[in-house]
Amino acid sequence: MxxxxxxxxxxxxxxxxxxxxxxxxxxxxxxxxxxxxxxxxxxxxxxxxxxxxxxxxxxxxxxxxxxxxxxxxxxxxxxxxxxxxxxxxxxxxxxxxxxxxxxxxxxxxxxxxxLEMSDVTVVAAAFPRLTELVVRGGGGLALAPFRHDRLKALRFEAGGLPGTVVRAVAGSELPALERLELWLGVDEYGGDSTIDDLAPLLDGARLPALRHLALANSEYQDEIAAAVAHAPVVAQLEVLDLSMGVLSDEGAAALLEGQPLTHLRLLDLHHHYLSEELQQRLREALPGVELDLDEAEAEYEDDPEDRYVAVAE
Known part of the structure; x- marks a missing residue:
C-alpha cells in the first residue's frame, strides 16, 4: 500500500x-x-x-x-x-x-x-488485550524493550526506522507474535539500524510463534538477504518479505545458496534490482512458492548509487 x-x-x-x-x-x-x-x-x-x-x-x-x-x-x-x-x-x-x-x-x-511520533512503549502496557499494533512514521519514534503475551502482529512503517526501535523490538518478549514487519528505511531519514541489530530476530529463539517476517524497505537489503540465508528463524516461517529495498543479484544469489526456502508459502521481493537471469533462477528453484517479483527496477538504475527504496520521504 x-x-x-x-x-x-x-x-x-x-x-x-x-x-x-x-x-x-x-x-x-x-x-x-x-x-x-x-x-x-x-x-x-x-x-x-x-x-x-x-x-x-x-x-x-x-x-x-x-x-x-x-x-x-x-x-x-x-x-x-x-x-x-x-x-x-x-x-x-x-x-x-x-x-x-x-x-x-x-x-x-x-x-x-x-510524521512526528513519540514513545509508543506505553501502548503495550496500557492495552494487555492488544493483538495488533501498527505504527507509521519514524521521526521522534521511541520504543523500549517490552513484554506482551497477546500481541500477534506488529508493524513499523517508516522511511527511516531508528536503530533504537529495531533493537527494542529485537529485545522484547513477544511469545504470541506471528507477524513482524519492519520498514527499515534510509539513513537520511533516521534509518540507522545495522545488520547486527537484526541478529536476535533472525535467531528466532525469542519468537517461537513467528510465521511472517518482513525486513523490508532497506538500503542494506543484500546484507539482510545474506544473513537470512543462514538464519534459524527461516525454518519456522510461512512468509518471508525482503521487498521494497535495493535487493540486487548479490542478495538473491545468497538466498539461493543458503538454506532451502521451498517450505515458504510466499517469498516477497517486489521492488528489487534483480537481473532477468536471477529472477528466472528464483522461479526455477522455488516452483511451489508464491514469488512476488513485481516492480523490477534493474533496467532503470544500473548504478548502485542511484538505487532507492520504495518508501523514504
Whole structure:
C-alpha cells in the first residue's frame, strides 16, 4: 500500500470514519463491528481532544475492538504525543481494544518522513488485550524493550526506522507474535539500524510463534538477504518479505545458496534490482512458492548509487 491510501480494512474489520457528530446513530455500525478511524479534518477549528471526547460519548467504548488514529493536528504537523496520551489515558474505558493503528495518514495528508511520533512503549502496557499494533512514521519514534503475551502482529512503517526501535523490538518478549514487519528505511531519514541489530530476530529463539517476517524497505537489503540465508528463524516461517529495498543479484544469489526456502508459502521481493537471469533462477528453484517479483527496477538504475527504496520521504 505504501501509505498512498487509507486502510479500508483493519484487524479484519471495515474501517469507518468517525465524523465527530454526536447524537443520532443513523447507519453507524455496532461499536465492535468496525475499526474506527479518528481524523481531525483539515482546517478544523478544534483538535483531537474534542474529537476523542465526542467519540467516547457517542460510540460505546466498552465494545470498541479496533482504532486508527488519522491526522491529529490542526496545523503544523505536530507530534502525536498528546493524541496518543489521550487514547492511552482512557485505556480503562477501552477494555475490548485489540488493534491500534497509530498514524493512518497518507502521503497526500503528510509525507511519512514528516510524521512526528513519540514513545509508543506505553501502548503495550496500557492495552494487555492488544493483538495488533501498527505504527507509521519514524521521526521522534521511541520504543523500549517490552513484554506482551497477546500481541500477534506488529508493524513499523517508516522511511527511516531508528536503530533504537529495531533493537527494542529485537529485545522484547513477544511469545504470541506471528507477524513482524519492519520498514527499515534510509539513513537520511533516521534509518540507522545495522545488520547486527537484526541478529536476535533472525535467531528466532525469542519468537517461537513467528510465521511472517518482513525486513523490508532497506538500503542494506543484500546484507539482510545474506544473513537470512543462514538464519534459524527461516525454518519456522510461512512468509518471508525482503521487498521494497535495493535487493540486487548479490542478495538473491545468497538466498539461493543458503538454506532451502521451498517450505515458504510466499517469498516477497517486489521492488528489487534483480537481473532477468536471477529472477528466472528464483522461479526455477522455488516452483511451489508464491514469488512476488513485481516492480523490477534493474533496467532503470544500473548504478548502485542511484538505487532507492520504495518508501523514504
Amino acid at each position: 505504501h501509505a498512498y491510501q487509507h486502510q479500508r480494512e483493519f484487524h479484519g474489520l471495515p474501517v469507518v470514519e468517525f465524523s465527530g457528530e454526536a447524537g443520532a446513530t443513523g447507519d453507524r455500525p455496532a461499536p465492535g463491528a468496525a475499526a474506527w478511524r479518528l481524523a481531525v479534518p483539515y482546517g478544523a477549528g478544534t483538535g483531537f481532544d474534542a474529537l476523542w471526547d465526542t467519540f467516547l460519548d457517542t460510540v460505546d467504548p466498552d465494545e470498541v475492538r479496533a482504532l486508527l488514529i488519522g491526522p491529529w493536528w490542526t496545523d503544523g504537523y505536530g507530534p502525536v504525543t498528546d493524541a496518543l496520551a489521550r487514547v492511552v489515558g482512557d485505556a480503562g474505558r477501552l477494555p475490548a481494544l485489540e488493534a491500534l493503528f497509530v498514524a493512518d495518514v497518507t502521503s497526500e495528508e503528510c509525507e511519512i518522513s514528516w
